[in-house]
Amino acid sequence: MRSHGKGANRTILDCLFRRNGGRKSGFSAAAGAAGAGSLLRGARLRGSGAVPLAADKKGLEIVTTASSADHPTRRDFLYVATGAVASVGAAATVWPLVSQMNPDASTVAAGAPIEVDLTPIAEGQDIKVFWRGKPIYISHRTKKQIEEARAVSVSSLPDPQSDEARVKPGHDQWLVVVGICTHLGCIPIAHEGQYDGFFCPCHGSVYDTSGRIRQGPAPTNLAVPPYTFVSDTKIQIG
Amino acid sequence: MSGPSDFQPTNPALKWIERRLPIMGLMHSSFVAYPTPRNLNYWWTFGAILSFMLVVQILTGVILAMHYTPHADMAFKSVELIVRDVNYGWLLRNIHASGASMFFFAVYIHMFRGLYYGSYKEPREVLWILGVIIYLLMMATGFMGYVLPWGQMSFWGATVITNLFSAVPYFGESIVTLLWGGYAVGNPTLNRFFSLHYLLPFVIAGVVVLHIWALHVAGQNNPAGVEAKTEKDTVPFTPYATMKDMFGVSCFLLFFAWFIFYMPNYLGDAENYIPANPAVTPAHIVPEWYYLPFYAILRSIPNKLAGVVAMFGAILILAFLPWLDSAKTRSSKYRPLAKQFFWMFVVVCIGLGYLGAQPPEGIYVIVGRILTFLYFAYFLILLPLLARIEKPRPVPNSIADDVLAKTGGKPAPMVSTVIALMVAGGLLLGGAESARAAEGSTKPPAQKWSFSGPFGKFDRGAMQRGLKVYKEVCASCHGLSFVAFRNLAEAGGPGYSVAQAQAFASEYKVKDGPNDQGEMFERPGRPADYFPSPFPNEQAARAANGGAFPPDLSLITKARSYSRGFPMFLIDFFTQYQEQGPDYVTALLQGYEDKPPAGFNLPEGSFYNTYFPGHAIKMPKPLSDGQVTYDDGSPATVAQYAKDVTHFLMWAAEPHMEARKQLGLQVFVFLILLTVLLYFTKKKVWANAH
Numbered sequence: 001m002r003s004h005g006k007g008a009n010r011t012i013l014d015c016l017f018r019r020n021g022g023r024k025s026g027f028s029a030a031a032g033a034a035g036a037g038s039l040l041r042g043a044r045l046r047g048s049g050a051v052p053l054a055a056d057k058k059g060l061e062i063v064t065t066a067s068s069a070d071h072p073t074r075r076d077f078l079y080v081a082t083g084a085v086a087s088v089g090a091a092a093t094v095w096p097l098v099s100q101m102n103p104d105a106s107t108v109a110a111g112a113p114i115e116v117d118l119t120p121i122a123e124g125q126d127i128k129v130f131w132r133g134k135p136i137y138i139s140h141r142t143k144k145q146i147e148e149a150r151a152v153s154v155s156s157l158p159d160p161q162s163d164e165a166r167v168k169p170g171h172d173q174w175l176v177v178v179g180i181c182t183h184l185g186c187i188p189i190a191h192e193g194q195y196d197g198f199f200c201p202c203h204g205s206v207y208d209t210s211g212r213i214r215q216g217p218a219p220t221n222l223a224v225p226p227y228t229f230v231s232d233t234k235i236q237i238g
Numbered sequence: 239m240s241g242p243s244d245f246q247p248t249n250p251a252l253k254w255i256e257r258r259l260p261i262m263g264l265m266h267s268s269f270v271a272y273p274t275p276r277n278l279n280y281w282w283t284f285g286a287i288l289s290f291m292l293v294v295q296i297l298t299g300v301i302l303a304m305h306y307t308p309h310a311d312m313a314f315k316s317v318e319l320i321v322r323d324v325n326y327g328w329l330l331r332n333i334h335a336s337g338a339s340m341f342f343f344a345v346y347i348h349m350f351r352g353l354y355y356g357s358y359k360e361p362r363e364v365l366w367i368l369g370v371i372i373y374l375l376m377m378a379t380g381f382m383g384y385v386l387p388w389g390q391m392s393f394w395g396a397t398v399i400t401n402l403f404s405a406v407p408y409f410g411e412s413i414v415t416l417l418w419g420g421y422a423v424g425n426p427t428l429n430r431f432f433s434l435h436y437l438l439p440f441v442i443a444g445v446v447v448l449h450i451w452a453l454h455v456a457g458q459n460n461p462a463g464v465e466a467k468t469e470k471d472t473v474p475f476t477p478y479a480t481m482k483d484m485f486g487v488s489c490f491l492l493f494f495a496w497f498i499f500y501m502p503n504y505l506g507d508a509e510n511y512i513p514a515n516p517a518v519t520p521a522h523i524v525p526e527w528y529y530l531p532f533y534a535i536l537r538s539i540p541n542k543l544a545g546v547v548a549m550f551g552a553i554l555i556l557a558f559l560p561w562l563d564s565a566k567t568r569s570s571k572y573r574p575l576a577k578q579f580f581w582m583f584v585v586v587c588i589g590l591g592y593l594g595a596q597p598p599e600g601i602y603v604i605v606g607r608i609l610t611f612l613y614f615a616y617f618l619i620l621l622p623l624l625a626r627i628e629k630p631r632p633v634p635n636s637i638a639d640d641v642l643a644k645t646g647g648k649p650a651p652m653v654s655t656v657i658a659l660m661v662a663g664g665l666l667l668g669g670a671e672s673a674r675a676a677e678g679s680t681k682p683p684a685q686k687w688s689f690s691g692p693f694g695k696f697d698r699g700a701m702q703r704g705l706k707v708y709k710e711v712c713a714s715c716h717g718l719s720f721v722a723f724r725n726l727a728e729a730g731g732p733g734y735s736v737a738q739a740q741a742f743a744s745e746y747k748v749k750d751g752p753n754d755q756g757e758m759f760e761r762p763g764r765p766a767d768y769f770p771s772p773f774p775n776e777q778a779a780r781a782a783n784g785g786a787f788p789p790d791l792s793l794i795t796k797a798r799s800y801s802r803g804f805p806m807f808l809i810d811f812f813t814q815y816q817e818q819g820p821d822y823v824t825a826l827l828q829g830y831e832d833k834p835p836a837g838f839n840l841p842e843g844s845f846y847n848t849y850f851p852g853h854a855i856k857m858p859k860p861l862s863d864g865q866v867t868y869d870d871g872s873p874a875t876v877a878q879y880a881k882d883v884t885h886f887l888m889w890a891a892e893p894h895m896e897a898r899k900q901l902g903l904q905v906f907v908f909l910i911l912l913t914v915l916l917y918f919t920k921k922k923v924w925a926n927a928h
């Protein structure tokens with residue numbers, strides 16, 4: 001191999017990434033400039049699928065023309081196959097290292113649905129329960145609050161949604177929303193703000209009695225968690 | 239790291255950076271252009287293997303620390319939760335735990351290589367001493383890491399090792415108290431060990447940088463022990479050394495993966511699956527295998543202070559090696575006497591390791607003293623003497639000459655040495671093993687288990703029957719606190735559906751609360767709940783069981799073991815036999831005798847059991863024929879009950895065993911393919927150098 005003859009500073013990788021006339025795109029030039037910078041080469045290999053193989057192939061043609069002893073295609077294949085298998089291995093190794101950061105099985109199991117008894121909540125009152133680590137507001141709305149929520153024209157809202165769509169039919173007095181401000185995650189205070197709904201003290205988002213955003217930086221209405229009425233006085237969240 | 243590089247990038251952006259921070263030039267001259275002797279053999283790949291292992295340990299360690307709780311009350315449980323609940327937690331833990339052993343295995347080979355080829359001699363003294371420092375740091379790190387799972391061996395190992403410092407005159411007790419942060423090993427000890435265990439690997443990494451720097455200044459030693467003089471003596475690091483190292487690492491990975499996927503507990507101690515108990519010391523305190531030679535030296539000396547001094551001296555003496563061995567010839571290849579004594583020294587070290595695992599009594603003590611003497615004599619008497627009297631054979635003129643002379647020669651020594659080392663290593667491990675559970679008891683007969691071997695799978699029927707036996711018989715006294723009802727429906731488990739698991743859970747009453755009135759209440763179990771324990775605490779359990787504490791059964795099949803003896807433990811490594819626990823549990827359940835043998839004095843309130851260590855067990859015979867009704871027509875016999883419940887408990891102890899073995903198969907197929915490819919690539923690359 002000619003790199004070797006020219007001294008210790010030049011190596012196979014110099015050959016592999018040497019620029020030749022045909023390709024002067026920025027990418028291949030960068031690779032060529034990195035020369036034998038193996039770190040860069042590794043990053044490139046992981047970053048993209050087909051290009052490195054092509055680059056290897058191109059480079060190896062240079063190598064093989066330089067050394068006459070070997071059958072070029074067999075040699076190409078060997079290098080490409082080794083590189084490809086090693087890359088697959090590296091990628092497969094990353095998977096468990098990242099996957100472990102997801103919630104573990106006990107956390108997932110603890111996120112199972114919960115049941116909430118509604119009988120103790122008097123009209124005009126609300127309670128906060130936790131489901132999957134999130135506060136859920138359950139409000140027993142007054143007639144007035146319901147009327148307020150339904151009086152407004154839906155199309156004028158920043159996130160248009162009718163009150164009917166946010167409660168369960170036949171249970172209009174019950175509003176169940178995730179108590180997390182859709183702006184940046186603070187917890188809005190119930191029964192505050194000029195719409196008698198929720199007010200977020202962090203950056204001043206104001207929600208109405210249906211938990212819809214009316215004013216402030218929050219982009220969307222308070223989310224309605226999945227829930228069902230098990231009976232008239234009991235809901236299951238989740 | 240070998241001076242300024244003439245490397246120049248052509249890309250303008252890279253050029254801009256390079257002018258301001260010549261990092262690419264540094265990388266290039268250190269890991270690409272760096273000239274490496276062309277006659278290095280595979281023993282030299284262990285440097286790369288060690289760097290690789292350090293990365294693996296740091297990576298898996300940082301990840302495990304994301305899930306681990308360093309608190310005396312929660313550490314053991316948090317490790318179990320990692321293994322059971324975290325995605326791939328079992329894999330990460332196995333890698334990290336057996337990775338420690340692999341790290342030491344590789345470092346010992348690396349050190350013996352340095353010893354054999356005289357890699358510590360001028361001008362590589364600092365390089366060698368940095369290596370000794372790394373080794374010391376590794377020992378500290380490994381020890382503290384072993385404490386973290388907070389099992390019985392963790393706790394008592396910590397007690398014994400920290401007590402070494404009490405040998406210091408006058409200040410001993412205060413030093414030990416300082417180390418503990420209390421009056422005994424406890425939560426503060428665990429906390430600081432965790433902190434230091436996290437810190438030290440980065441210190442190691444720093445010293446490794448110095449080690450490599452020193453290496454690149456002095457240049458690598460080589461089997462001929464002559465310095466590289468001309469360009470013909472060297473090849474550039476990349477691709478020659480890189481490819482060879484990658485092939486070496488890949489071979490090493492095959493060995494490593496065998497432990498990770500198939501023998502995760504082979505190198506561990508069953509005792510460490512019992513949570514730390516400050517009131518009970520295990521029968522034998524045996525350190526991890528890699529400390530055994532030094533442990534043997536400690537015990538050989540009948541004086542406390544002298545023993546501790548000898549133990550630390552045995553390590554520190556390595557730092558003086560460059561001056562103890564003043565022979566001019568580096569490589570033992572050309573030193574006929576040194577070569578023989580080197581191998582004797584290896585045998586002495588392995589012998590000490592074996593003794594470190596034996597009970598300190600009788601012949602073992604005497605042999606231990608002889609070997610301790612020989613260990614020190616090698617450094618203090620033999621090496622200085624050899625330097626004076628030995629007549630070395632002529633060394634080759636240059637590395638190139640050495641390569642030419644060897645072309646067509648025998649590459650055999652490596653293979654035979656590897657085999658010899660494996661056998662010796664096995665001996666050492668077996669020694670460690672035979673010290674455990676060696677109390678005079680009958681060996682349980684080896685059973686056939688469907689889950690044994692590389693393709694082993696649990697038998698769903700046996701597990702479901704076993705669960706029934708547990709629920710109807712064992713559960714009245716024994717807890718199963720690490721198993722949740724949801725586990726019954728998980729893949730690789732007893733094969734129940736989610737609905738079945740839910741129904742099973744709802745039959746249990748679980749304590750919950752406090753409610754809005756501040757009171758605890760009972761509610762039906764949910765899948766996320768764990769099997770409730772029959773007693774609220776250990777005291778209540780003891781009070782109800784005549785002073786005996788019925789152990790929790792979650793880990794019982796891993797926490798019990800028995801000695802397999804020589805040569806079975808060696809064969810076990812290859813056959814992957816690791817069912818000592820289940821064999822013991824099954825045998826114990828059937829091992830009751832109504833009448834103890836004549837002459838055996840059975841204490842009041844105990845029962846005679848053939849397999850229980852000491853034979854007097856507090857648990858009355860738990861099973862009798864026909865006690866549990868099976869719906870699937872399996873025989874309602876004690877033998878069947880015992881096997882079924884053990885089968886179930888094996889799953890309870892390792893719910894992801896099937897996943898482990900399945901992934902192991904895939905990994906092996908992959909690694910073999912990669913190794914073969916790397917071998918041929920390496921061969922092709924090196925073809926240019928010959």
Ligand code: FES
Nearest residue numbers: 181183184200203
């Ligand atoms: S988080 Fe509620 S307004 Fe910004």
